[in-house]
Amino acid sequence: MFPFSFEWAWDMSHYVFHGGLWYALAIIGLGMTYCIGKAVIDTIQGKGGGHH
């Protein structure tokens, strides 16, 4: 649910529940975007020859 949904109410319950959800999703999303983006750049730069 987003603030523009008709069910949304500007109260503490919505701030806490949805704030927590978006916060967690943002960390997961940004973290994975960073990992994938950096992997693309690293690969273009020729890093990672198959040895770990």
Next chain:
Amino acid sequence: MDDSALIPKGVKRCPFRQFALWIGIAGIVLLWGVYAMFLCWFKGLNQTNMNDAYGFALWIWADLAVIAVGGGAFFSGFLRYLVGKDELKNIINYAVLIGFICYSSALLILAIDVGQPLRAWFIFWHANVHSMLTEVAFCLSCYFAVLTIEYIPLILENRQINKVPFFHNLAHNMHEIMAIFAATGAFLSFFHQGSLGGVAGVLFGRPFSYREGVLIWPWAFFLFTWSAAAYGPCFTILITKITEVITGKKLVKDNVIELLAKISGWMIITYTAAKLIDTIYWAAVTAPSMGFTIDHFFGTSIYGIWILGAELILGGIAPGLILISEKGRKSPFGLWVAVIFGVIGVSLNRWVMVLQTMAVPVLPFEEWYLYIPSWQEVATTVLPVAYGVILIMISYRYMPIFPQEQELNPID
């Protein structure tokens, strides 16, 4: 068929034919569960023995139990990445795999239980922000995403996949910021484990599970989180030990197991002390204030007072004392007994909080209401076990799950 090119270097695995045979056996059990799952989806929840008295039944118990024992993943991650217990790096992969299986199983069971899985997204879009279960759904889904992120690098480290530079780099980058994901996972786990206890704890119409608390959180909220952190590592140790017996190999060094066992032991002892205080207060103050005595809640042979004793003594004090004692946790027999009793203890706790809560009469004209699950409920509850066995077999065979395996089992 020869799959040796996919097997990690420096370790030995059984012939592919033997592996395929066991996958097939587990697969038959899996198919039985899948058949029952489709029956529930196509014919509806009339396939179960749930009714107006038992809206929560075997599935919800299984959900709560696998989430509790799957807590080993978040607590091991917390200890490894945030507290800095570096030795746990040798068991964290397996803890993550076990957690991934437990949480995906919980979501699968819920997908059957909601009856209309295509509407599962409603809980996010039309969220009831006054429900503990909404918080559980949010955190459970997000934490499953975290566990998937923690599991992906293991897949990418497969010998062949890792040869692809992009996958190699991706696995490396994910490892680099894993502490952030682990911290997010610990945060999410704290809340959803607690809210599962909160669901039972706020039921003031069900005085068996109702508890007082602080602000909006009943004491059951904190006890559930505490117990998951305490008993989750027990389950990780138990599955590790079972894997060692089946493979005939030592996979994790004793000092790693002993460290996890010791931490688990202290968590169990402190949890059991808190649970005892909670139970005494509930029996002496909370329940009488609602017009009940403790005898009322333990009135049948199935739900006799023995069940409370078994949970607190056999499932709490006994494993806790064994694990905090150096001699106890170093003894193979003692360790086996402690982790088995611990896992049974926490599962029993979830059982009474779900099933006994429903069975106890709450109105003067009501009788004890007992429930026996249908075969479809049993099959769909066994389904995740078969799925877990298959995923462990595949992961063990093709991924570097145990960093110490090569050192402990040198190949001539």
